[in-house]
Amino acid sequence: MDAGLLKQLFGPARGWHGPCVVLVDAETSVKTTGPDSIVTGGVKSYAPRITSGRVAADAVCFHADFNTLLVVQRVRTKHNTGEDVVHQTLIVVDIGHVVGVEFEGLEHLADLGLKAPPLPDKPHYAAGQLVG
Numbered sequence: 683m684d685a686g687l688l689k690q691l692f693g694p695a696r697g698w699h700g701p702c703v704v705l706v707d708a709e710t711s712v713k714t715t716g717p718d719s720i721v722t723g724g725v726k727s728y729a730p731r732i733t734s735g736r737v738a739a740d741a742v743c744f745h746a747d748f749n750t751l752l753v754v755q756r757v758r759t760k761h762n763t764g765e766d767v768v769h770q771t772l773i774v775v776d777i778g779h780v781v782g783v784e785f786e787g788l789e790h791l792a793d794l795g796l797k798a799p800p801l802p803d804k805p806h807y808a809a810g811q812l813v814g
Contacts, residue, residue, distance in 0.1 A: 709733035737775075742783075752772065
């Protein structure tokens, strides 16, 4: 991905930005489709794993000096004592392997000097008109 575009999206100064999904050209993310379990006789049954290039990020920072995107993932777990624990992982991604960034909402269009596209008009149907 172009460094200039990343600078537009994440700003010229190094700083952390909110959640997004970083799309990379490798199978970097592993997700389970369900929980692992222990079945009869103590045999472990593993849920299927799915690999993809979609890296869910809780925070992202573009570091222009090193042409890297710093991605932080946070996983919250609860110990059996009831204590909440946050496990944090730092992923350093070379921007040459970033193929896209996915944001929820359209707020980042303003960073690129664009307005949100207009919503389509609702279709108007006359009374008694068959639709289908």
